[in-house]
């Protein structure tokens with residue numbers, strides 16, 4: 001039987017409606033500041049999309065676009081200013097940053113209460129220790145998709161392909177926190193297909209179009225495709241969707257799967273930063 005296609009857009013829409021409702025009851029508007037350094041076209045699209053969604057939900061948002069040649073000190077100065085700004089409850093620094101800027105230094109400077117993406121070293125450590133007070137938006141969106149779909153995480157064999165700091169590692173920690181048995185694969189993993197074939201839950205976060213083929217997937221698995229790859233004018237994921245959907249029990253599409261959930265989680269995280277600051 002073909003897989004059920006998980007409609008991330010629909011799940012995100014419901015979350016956004018709930019957010020909008022909640023925000024409308026607040027005395028003061030929650031505020032998000034998005035900081036983008038350089039000319040990465042994908043970053044500009046993501047930040048623009050995030051801002052628009054915030055505005056729709058009634059969240060105040062501002063965008064700080066800095067040139068590629070911005071020095072680390074200049075960026076840190078802006079972060080300090082945003083830390084002090086009472087209109088701003090959440091600070092998002094869009095990755096990637098130019099090579100001459102240390103993302104660790106930048107995320108260390110963001111006030112913990114305003115760390116909307118959970119990228120500060122303290123929040124990274126907290127997540128590993130089981131405290132999910134502030135976690136990155138994409139991993140949070142992946143977990144929410146699984147939970148909303150009723151996929152059992154506890155006891156499942158979960159395989160994460162990709163070990164980046166923004167997706168692979170944090171989602172692996174979140175799966176472990178929910179008692180899955182977790183394997184993390186990367187570019188040096190041997191016999192990748194043998195490992196992915198064991199997965200009840202397979203998360204693909206690599207950035208290589210169609211690299212997860214049907215022979216790498218267990219019958220009845222839940223497959224979450226995080227990849228966003230541009231091939232010609234089309235956006236495709238890391239999973240060979242058409243073939244894998246014939247074998248899996250659940251699958252997320254690209255677009256319309258994890259992407260919209262990432263934005264919804266950003267709004268949720270902004271609101272939780274607001275509640276922590278304004279309590």
Ligand code: NDP
Nearest residue numbers: 138162163164167186187205206207226227228258259262
């Ligand atoms: P990174 O490039 O930072 O990480 C990619 C990971 O894939 C690395 O760990 C790398 O291994 C691993 N990898 C590369 N080639 C292989 C291979 N042949 N076999 C197994 N593993 C491999 O990417 P991100 O984590 O930032 O993003 C991954 C994808 O998700 C991208 O397509 C990105 O656009 C998308 N994305 C989507 C989001 C959304 O909202 N839907 C949000 C963020 C990202 P190694 O560590 O050894 O180099």
